[in-house]
Amino acid sequence: MTANIPDIVIGRLPIYLRALSRLAVEGHEVTSSHELGRRLGISSAQIRKDLSHFGGFGKQGTGYQISYLVEQLRQVLKVDQEWEVALIGAGDLGTALMHYKGFSDRGFRIACVFDNAPQKIGKKIGDLDIHAIADMQSVIKERGIKIAMIAVPAEKAQEVADKLIEAGVQAILNYAPMTLNVPGNVKVQYIDPVVNMQRMTFYLV
């Protein structure tokens, strides 16, 4: 049922899930495509069409049952489980990611941290020991980890990515400011705040 959903629709589902979770926290039990659309700046027609890919959500006129829709979206996105994530890089950014509280209730937990700096290896961040990057592949294979966050300098990122993929990682969130070369079966998402800001300066007057 979910096999042929376009990438662009999949890309919007986490945004719907986030907004619906927030509505639930605010005490709402039902919502409508109009209310969601208003909150997200997306047309209600688009939202109805996107959600119709999964069939059976909401009925004309009665709106969406939020808890049901949240559960369906979590299943579709496979975040009705907790994924172990490997973090590579224990600098300022890696440390901030370790302290970030927002992963666990949304499907993710940083399960291991790696860095190459001798003065960091063996130290703790939060309740995790920092391991050497030399041990990365064996830990990832042993734990069957599929997702990694790369928070190392740009010039090291491709090498780290190659090793991660060799060890079985299928999804990479890359904070290094460069584009990775990966095989077609590996997903990469990028976080580079400068790219985001440069996408806006063009429009500034």
Next chain:
Amino acid sequence: MTANIPDIVIGRLPIYLRALSRLAVEGHEVTSSHELGRRLGISSAQIRKDLSHFGGFGKQGTGYQISYLVEQLRQVLKVDQEWEVALIGAGDLGTALMHYKGFSDRGFRIACVFDNAPQKIGKKIGDLDIHAIADMQSVIKERGIKIAMIAVPAEKAQEVADKLIEAGVQAILNYAPMTLNVPGNVKVQYIDPVVNMQRMTFYLV
């Protein structure tokens, strides 16, 4: 000449600029749409078409002069200047952003930091004093700041955004995990690592 460029093309230009800057650092002087495409996983035809919006870059067969193209892209994106950025939120994330070295040579400088926690106000991060959010609007107006980064909890983000926009901010990079409501003349970009990871888990096997 650059007035009618589609949003989606503008969105790719920072990626081209980043890759070209990297090629320059690696010592290259010229490149081709094929080389760029290979590095970025984008077709060379797409790259030629995107860059043709600005006219006159590169000639058939001779490739692109990297330094010239970098300069053109910096002008088009208006990052041939340094933008002052206001940072709101001096928690773990705000602190990591303050320490991030990658802003300055790409067009941005965090010029002021605001937080509401009494124990933080008046302290320093890097060489900046943390100011109270109560002073945010006057500082932003006085300095004519147009760009802000929001790194406060989700439940505070809309209120902060409203105040920023009232003070003249036209572009917001929002790290709070929620969608902002803003007027049509204000640009927002979002960074939420969980959304990025949830966009990949669907595909994991």
